[in-house]
Amino acid sequence: YPLEATRRRVPRVLSIAGSDPSGGAGIQADLKSIAAQGGYGMAAITALTAQNTQGVTGVHVPPVDFLRQQLEAIGNDIEVDAVKIGMLGDAAVIEEVRRWLGEVRPAVVVLDPVMIATSGDRLLAESAEAALRELLPLADLITPNLPELAMLLGESEAADWDTALAQGKRLAAACGNTVLVKGGHLEGPGCPDALVNTVGLLSQDVVVFPGERVDTRNSHGTGCSLSSAMATAKVRLGDWESALRVVKPWLHGALAESAVLEVGKGNGPI
Numbered sequence: 001y002p003l004e005a006t007r008r009r010v011p012r013v014l015s016i017a018g019s020d021p022s023g024g025a026g027i028q029a030d031l032k033s034i035a036a037q038g039g040y041g042m043a044a045i046t047a048l049t050a051q052n053t054q055g056v057t058g059v060h061v062p063p064v065d066f067l068r069q070q071l072e073a074i075g076n077d078i079e080v081d082a083v084k085i086g087m088l089g090d091a092a093v094i095e096e097v098r099r100w101l102g103e104v105r106p107a108v109v110v111l112d113p114v115m116i117a118t119s120g121d122r123l124l125a126e127s128a129e130a131a132l133r134e135l136l137p138l139a140d141l142i143t144p145n146l147p148e149l150a151m152l153l154g155e156s157e158a159a160d161w162d163t164a165l166a167q168g169k170r171l172a173a174a175c176g177n178t179v180l181v182k183g184g185h186l187e188g189p190g191c192p193d194a195l196v197n198t199v200g201l202l203s204q205d206v207v208v209f210p211g212e213r214v215d216t217r218n219s220h221g222t223g224c225s226l227s228s229a230m231a232t233a234k235v236r237l238g239d240w241e242s243a244l245r246v247v248k249p250w251l252h253g254a255l256a257e258s259a260v261l262e263v264g265k266g267n268g269p270i
C-alpha cells in the first residue's frame with residue numbers, strides 16, 4: 001500500500017480465534033496477515049491448541065469469563081474497525097462472541113467457520129455446530145472451505161465448482177450476507193474463488209475470481225490468512241470485490257513462496 005494511504009488510516013483489526021503455537025494458523029497467522037495488508041492486529045484468544053505442521057495434539061478452551069475479560073479490555077479502550085472470527089472451540093465461546101458482537105456491533109465482521117483442521121482434528125465441538133449456524137447471520141462475510149460449506153448446509157461436499165457456487169448461494173440467501181466460496185479443495189489446475197450475495201450487495205450476485213492452483217502441501221493456515229486479510233482490506237478499500245482483488249494474488253504469492261520457509265515435516269505454513 002502507498003505510504004500516504006497508510007498515514008491516513010491504519011485499520012484496527014481484531015482476531016477472535018485460537019492459538020497455533022507453531023505459528024502457521026490461528027491468531028499467529030492472523031496477526032501476520034493483518035500486518036501484511038497494512039493493518040494493526042489484535043487478538044482475543046478463544047482456545048489454545050498444541051499443534052505443529054503434522055497435527056493437533058491438544059486443545060484447551062479457557063473459562064469463557066476470561067474471553068469476556070479480553071473482549072471488554074479491548075472494547076473499553078480501542079475502536080475496532082473490523083473483526084475476524086476463527087476457531088471458537090465450543091458453544092459457550094460462541095454464545096459469548098455473539099453477545100459481544102450484539103453489544104459492540106463492529107462495522108466489518110468476517111467469520112471463518114473453522115470446524116476441522118486439514119489434519120482431521122476437530123477444532124469445534126460437534127455439539128456446537130448448531131450454535132455456529134446461529135452465529136452466521138451476524139457476519140458480513142463468511143469464508144467456509146468446501147467441507148465447512150457443506151456441513152453448514154447439511155449437504156454433501158461439492159465435488160465441482162458449479163455445485164460449490166450453488167451451495168454458496170444457498171448459504172448467502174439463508175444468512176442474508178456475503179459468502180466467499182473457495183475453490184482450494186477442488187481438483188484440477190484452476191483455483192477459482194467467488195463472492196456470492198443474493199441481496200444486491202455486490203456488482204452481481206456471483207463474482208468469480210479465476211486463479212491458478214499452486215502445487216504445494218504447504219498450505220497450513222491459508223484459510224486463517226485469507227479471512228483476516230479480507231477483513232483488513234475491506235476497511236482499507238471499502239468493498240469485498242476490491243478486497244479480494246488485492247488479497248487473492250497476495251495469497252497466491254504466499255503459497256507459491258511457501259517452500260522457502262522450511263518449517264516442520266508436515267503441511268508447512270504459507
Ligand code: PLP
Pocket residue numbers: 017018019020025026027049051086087114116117118119123219220221222223224267
Ligand atoms: N489451528 C487453528 C487455531 C485454526 O484456527 C485453524 C484453522 O482455521 C487450524 C489450526 C487449521 O489450519 P489448517 O487446516 O490450515 O491446517
